Amino acid sequence: MxxxxxxxxxxxxxxxxxxxxxxxxxxxxxxxxDALRRASESLDVxxxxxxxASIMALRESGxxxxxxxxxxxxxxxVNMVCCLTAKRLGAKYTIARVRNVEYAVELSVLxxxxxxxxxxxxxxxxxxxxxxxxxxxxxxxxETFYRGRVELIGFRVQEDDFICGHSLAELNHRVKELPILFxxxxxxxxxxxxxxxxxxxAGDKLYLIGQPIxxxxxxxxxGRYTPKVKDVFIVGGGRIAHYLTAILEGMNMHVKLVERNxxxxxxxxxxxxxxxxxxxxxxxxxxxxxxxVSASDxxxxxxxxxxxxxxxxxxxxxxxxxxxxxxxxxxNYAGIARAVGLDSVISPKLITANQILQVVRxxxxxxxxxxxxxxxxxxxxxxxxxxxxxxxxRHLGQPLKDLKLKRGILIAVIIHHNRIVIPEGSSxxxxxxxxxxxxxxxxxxxxxxxFDESALDLSSxxxxxx
Numbered sequence: 010m011x012x013x014x015x016x017x018x019x020x021x022x023x024x025x026x027x028x029x030x031x032x033x034x035x036x037x038x039x040x041x042x043d044a045l046r047r048a049s050e051s052l053d054v055x056x057x058x059x060x061x062a063s064i065m066a067l068r069e070s071g072x073x074x075x076x077x078x079x080x081x082x083x084x085x086x087v088n089m090v091c092c093l094t095a096k097r098l099g100a101k102y103t104i105a106r107v108r109n110v111e112y113a114v115e116l117s118v119l120x121x122x123x124x125x126x127x128x129x130x131x132x133x134x135x136x137x138x139x140x141x142x143x144x145x146x147x148x149x150x151x152e153t154f155y156r157g158r159v160e161l162i163g164f165r166v167q168e169d170d171f172i173c174g175h176s177l178a179e180l181n182h183r184v185k186e187l188p189i190l191f192x193x194x195x196x197x198x199x200x201x202x203x204x205x206x207x208x209x210x211a212g213d214k215l216y217l218i219g220q221p222i223x224x225x226x227x228x229x230x231x232g233r234y235t236p237k238v239k240d241v242f243i244v245g246g247g248r249i250a251h252y253l254t255a256i257l258e259g260m261n262m263h264v265k266l267v268e269r270n271x272x273x274x275x276x277x278x279x280x281x282x283x284x285x286x287x288x289x290x291x292x293x294x295x296x297x298x299x300x301x302v303s304a305s306d307x308x309x310x311x312x313x314x315x316x317x318x319x320x321x322x323x324x325x326x327x328x329x330x331x332x333x334x335x336x337x338x339x340x341n342y343a344g345i346a347r348a349v350g351l352d353s354v355i356s357p358k359l360i361t362a363n364q365i366l367q368v369v370r371x372x373x374x375x376x377x378x379x380x381x382x383x384x385x386x387x388x389x390x391x392x393x394x395x396x397x398x399x400x401x402x403r404h405l406g407q408p409l410k411d412l413k414l415k416r417g418i419l420i421a422v423i424i425h426h427n428r429i430v431i432p433e434g435s436s437x438x439x440x441x442x443x444x445x446x447x448x449x450x451x452x453x454x455x456x457x458x459x460f461d462e463s464a465l466d467l468s469s470x471x472x473x474x475x
Contacts, residue, residue, distance in 0.1 A: 010034065010373060013075045013100070015061030015091050016082035017044040019338050020106065020131060022052075023358045024079060024365055029053045031452055033369070036070045062090040064098065073099035076372065079365060081106045089123050096124035102372065104365060108132055108248055129364055131357035136252035138360060139334055140260065142353055143307055146235045146332040147228045149214065149352030152384040154395045154445050159422055159429060161192070161218045161393055161445075163386065165352055168211040170231055178205035187226050189219030190431050192421045192447045195387040200449050202391075202419050214352070216386055218393070218421045218445065220429055235331055238306040239263060242330075244291030244321060245311035246273045249336065249357070251281070253309070258283050265300065267291035292317050294324065307332040315339050319346050319354075326351060344388070359385065370454050377401050377455035381443070391449050393421070398442045402456045410434030415461040417449030 010033050014021050017039040025048060029035045035054040038061040039045050045056040059066030061080060072078060078095040080088035085107045092103035104127045112119065116128050141151045148162040166173055172180055177191060193216040194201040194209065201207060209215055217224065228234045241257055243250050246268030254264050254277070264284045268274050274288040289296045291312065302308065308325035310318035315337040322335040323346075334353040337343050343354040367383035374380070382395035398405070404412055409420060409432055423430045424443040430436060438444060438456075446459060453459065 010076040010369065011071065011074060012036070012369070013038065013067075013070050013072060013078040013095070015039075015078065015080045015088070016106075017041065017048050018081070018083060020358045020361050021079075021081045022048060023362050024081065025052055025054050027362050027366060028369065031366075031369075038066055038070055060087075062087050062094060064094060067091075067095055067098055075100045077102045077104065077369065079104045079106075081361075085109050085112060089119065089125065092125045093123045102126045102368075104129060104368070106131065106361070110248065110251055127368060129361055131361045132248035133252045134360045134364065135249050135336070135355055135357040136256055138355055139249075139253055139309060140256045142334055143238045143241065143257070143262070143332065144260075145224070146238055146307065147231075147233045150386075152382075152386070152393060154382050154393075154422070155424055155429070155443055158220065159218065159424070159445060160221050160224055161216060161384065161386070162224055163214055163216045163352075164228075164233075165350075166209045166211055166213045166215055170209075170211075172209045172231070173211055174208055176206055176208045177203055179208075181205075184227060184230065187219070187230075188223040188429065188431055189217055189227055190421055192216050192218045192393070192419055193387055193391050193449075195390075200387045200390045200417075202417050202447065202449055214387070216393075216447075218447070219431060236306075238332060240305045241265070241307045241309065242300075242302050242305035242325075243267070243309045243311060245313070245318075245336075246270065246277050246286070247311060247313065250311045251277065253311075254281050254284050265305070267296065267300070292321050297321070297324070303328040303330065305330055307334070309333075310335045312336075315342050319351070322346070322351055323349065340389075359389070374454040377457065380454070386447075391447065392451055392453065393445065393447050394453055395443060395445050396456050398438050398440055398444060398456060400440055402438065402440070403460060405439055406437050408435050408437055413461055414459050415450070418459045419447045420459070421445045421447050 012033050013036045014025050015038045017037050025035050025037050029052050037048050037054050038057045049056045057070045072095050078100045080091040088105040092105045096103050103125050105125045107128050150163045152161040191203050194203050195214040240263045243266045257264050267287045269290050271288050274286050278286045308330045310322045318335040322333050325333045337354050338356050338358050346354050371380045378396040378398055380396055384393045422445040423432050
């Protein structure tokens with residue numbers, strides 16, 4: 010597909026990287042020479058220097074034949090004008106990054122009047138993701154499927170966990186009644202789609218999928234079920250903090266927020282009066298101690314500097330705070346943080362990339378099964394996808410044990426007539442079902458992409474616990 014990205018900042022570059030890797034025809038528009046040089050040297054993309062809202066730059070990039078244009082500059086207004094202009098010049102589908110809180114309540118009108126097909130708000134999406142983690146503190150990350158009725162949770166295996174050192178086949182009798190399935194594992198740089206022989210080891214990151222009640226029961230069995238978060242300490246008062254605090258107030262949590270900018274403090278105090286706002290440096294250890302940070306149930310670092318977020322998060326972990334979350338857009342920093350035990354690292358740019366990749370793949374496969382969700386897991390080396398099965402899907406009604414799947418593929422959940430099923434060998438897919446698939450490889454566009462006559466029989470590839 011021909012895709013134009015306007016704005017080569019953190020989000021724009023990440024999108025260009027992912028989309029070019031999936032062999033799309035990607036053009037990047039930006040006014041910054043250094044940003045364009047970086048993209049040109051490291052990615053297989055065409056670079057155009059210019060203002061993405063100008064007719065001249067858009068025409069030079071071939072907007073009239075573009076399948077998708079993504080406006081991801083730092084200015085909401087430029088993004089909206091860019092989409093309006095691109096649509097008038099012939100672009101088929103437009104996506105705008107709109108971050109301003111004031112625009113959030115007017116999105117339906119803006120989309121209709123400006124011809125914007127999709128609006129992305131990385132800060133709001135990040136806030137929603139963090140709120141999920143606070144609802145289930147035992148998890149390192151949580152993704153949701155089927156309107157929240159199915160969850161995928163990642164967690165780190167500890168030495169004293171009863172699952173440590175035992176194969177999934179051995180563990181089956183202890184958890185077979187729970188509506189859950191181990192669907193992926195991360196061990197160092199290796200991603201594993203587990204079968205019955207896989208034995209979790211301390212330090213592995215396991216991914217569990219199933220119904221929320223099953224998740225709660227499993228973590229209780231594991232001895233890691235934690236009480237509900239009541240007191241939250243946030244450092245950084247930017248847009249993510251604004252969206253997040255509004256969500257947490259609605260969840261009846263008590264929020265204490267530290268922000269160094271006085272004007273920003275005044276604004277947050279005015280619009281979120283139930284939040285305690287402290288004007289100061291959230292990286293100052295004395296300030297954190299004076300504000301009794303150790304008495305908090307959760308600590309969230311949301312400053313503009315990834316380095317500061319990671320350092321103060323490690324300090325919060327040393328203080329014994331039960332749930333610590335850090336924002337970091339740099340993948341190498343996230344890896345370092347996880348190596349020292351900080352598993353909940355949130356990246357707004359990757360959340361945005363997931364949203365757009367789902368749209369792109371859906372447009373590529375307009376006649377096949379419909380993709381309704383896409384998440385990258387295991388440090389981006391695996392994917393979890395939700396599809397709606399239709400008449401184009403092969404092998405409908407056939408038992409899964411008789412199907413041949415590509416290596417590294419797992420059918421993790423089937424929703425049949427609104428009933429959530431952890432599949433067994435006798436299970437099958439029917440038209441209208443929703444299926445959740447986990448893939449060690451990338452680029453799955455359709456349910457039919459998982460079938461391979463040369464692959465292992467599903468009965469040996471499924472394994473797991475169900």
